Amino acid sequence: MLIPVVLSGGVGSRLWPLSRELNPKQFLPLAGDLSMLAETLQRSAGLEAVDPIVVCNQEHRFLVAEELRSAKCQANAIILEPVGRNTAPAVAAAALQALKQDAEAVLLVMPADHIVKDVAAFAAAVEAGLVQAKQGSLVTFGIVPASPETGYGYIRRGDQLVEGCYPLAEFVEKPSADVAQQYVTSGDYFWNSGMFLLSAQSYLDELKQFAPEMLLAVQTAFDQGENDLDFIRLEAAAFEACPSDSIDYAVMEHTKKGMVVPLSCGWSDVGAWSSLWDVAEKDASGNVAKGDTILHNTGNSYIHSNSRLVTTVGVDNIVVVETADAVLVADKDQVQDVKAIVNTLKAQQRDEVNSHTKVYRPWGSYESLAMSERFQVKRIIVTPGQKLSLQLHHHRAEHWIVVSGTAVVTCGEKEFILSEDQSTYIPLGTKHRLANTGVIPLELIEVQSGSYLGEDDIVRFEDVYGRSK
Known part of the structure; x- marks a missing residue:
């Protein structure tokens, strides 16, 4: 059984300000019309494989679920990490889940935030490595270098080609420009893709040999975890105690079972x-221009507008992201x-590092339109069939004005319906709930007023998404 494992735990801080901690790059359509996660899911759908296992941060669980729904993809499992511990523990948790289904399961490990332009070439490379993986080898994919890139780590191959795979000789850190040129000229080195094809049991056996404390922590977190709606939630204390390391450092640099498949597929x-x-x-x-842009006397630049007009004059080799x-x-x-x-923003505890003005929730989204010391205006969209939690606020009251759709409102002991252009008032300290039982999105404007407006x-x-615990 071939099981795709999609690792969706990254933050993508180098792609700020589009990528934020609560909505990182894998959930963004950076290279096409679909998000990078959705493209990864579609990539695995073209293989002879079962439904994928997705490993993600627990804060992103509903984003992952929505991407799966949008991609018309059923997850084998969605495993939630309470904290990030790099790729080796994440793959170990996926391997434990896979072995519950098939003792001979083979994992195709793919980060959710990579680009693969030639999907057919990728599928052919998977087929080439599958025979070795089924025999217990730990196979990685080495990208045939298009240039002497200094931003990637490299993999040196061995000499003997075995059914489309080379023995893995060594991993090499990011080189200088001169050394990178030597690597490319030799033909013996590949870019390290971070993608793997490996037997679940073989991987755990090697992890036990080279990182036993890590395996013990993941095993404990997995065994003591719980099912939460459609998610598998790893036990927090055990997983937080787990050492943090990548597959490369924890296993692949030490194993004698490593193989590498050359891959040329337009990868990034x-x-x-x-x-x-x-x-x-x-x-x-x-130039690459995205969104509402006007460029004059501009060259070799990346200009991205997200919400307003961006113009450039007389510049070269720059990046502007709005x-x-x-x-x-x-x-x-x-x-x-x-x-x-990003590190400076974190040190200053600024909201711009965490989320955009538009924030996604399992029931839809909200967007802050205006804010001052004692008031805030939001645009709220509730997806058809969804509802917010039954809740109250101690420090603010709310006014709701329906723009489109139909709202089912609970306010105290009353439940009533609001249609387009109708409004209501939610007093401070009153239990309330908003629901959309219709077939079109519910859009409303919310005006908050009070002494404290924090989320x-x-x-x-009560909460249908398990957030009232």
């Missing part, structure tokens, strides 16, 4: 804005340092 890990510029179609001046609450301007050759901006001023009494 989209690690920075320059990577998106590399893979995107450019105009005659070498969102409703932040703008990034950077030299295209220094975009790896965007992470330093943590909420007491939930």
Whole structure:
């Protein structure tokens, strides 16, 4: 049984301000019309494989569920990590889940935030590595380098080709430009893709040998975990105690079972804005422009507008990314340092590092339109068939005005219906709920007023999404 394992735990801080902690890059349509996660799910759908296992941060669980629904993909399991512990523990949890179904399960491990342009070539590489993986080898995919890239780690292959696979000789850290050129010229080195094909049992056996404390922590977290709606929630204390490490460092650099399949498929890990510029179609001046933009005397640049007009004049080799609450301007050759901006935002405890003005929830979304010391205006959209929790606020009252659709409102002991252009008032401290029982999205404007307007001023009494615990 071939089981795709999609790792969706990354934050993508180098793609700020589009990528935020609560809505990271794998949930964004950065390289096409679909999100990167949806494209990864579709990539696995073309293989002779069962439904995928998705491993994600618990804060992203409803985003993952919505992406699966949008992609018309049924998950084998959605495993929730209470904290990030890198790829080796995540794959171990997926392997434990897979072995409950098939003692000979083979895992196809794919990060959710990579680009693969040639899906047929990718499928052929999977077929080439499958024979070795079924025999217990730990197979990785080495990207045939298109250039002497210094932003990737490399894999050196062994000499003897075995049924489309080479023995894995060693992993090499990101090289200097001169060394990278030597690697490319030799033909013996590949970019490290971070994708793997491995027997679930073989991987756990190697993890037990090289990182026994990690395996013990993951096994405990898995055994003591619980099912929560459609999710498998790993036990928090045990998983938090787990060492954090990648598959490369924990297993692949030590194993004698490593193999590498050469792969040329238009791959990119989209690690920075320059990577998106590399893979995107450019105009005659070498520019990539997204959204509402006007460029004059501009070259070799990436310009992305998310909410308003962005114009440039007389610039070259820059990145400009605009969102409703932040703008990034950077030299295209220094975009790896965007992470330093993110670290500063974290140190200053600014909201721009966590979420956009538009925030997605399992029931729909809300967007902050205006905010001052004692009031806030939001646009709320409730998906058909969904409802918010039964809740109250200690420090704010709310006015709701329906823009379109039909709202079923609970306010205290009363339940009533609001149609387009109708409104209601929710007094401070009153239990209330909003629901959309119709077939079209419910859109309303919410005006909050009070002494404190934070999202943590909420007491939930009932919640269909398990958030009232």
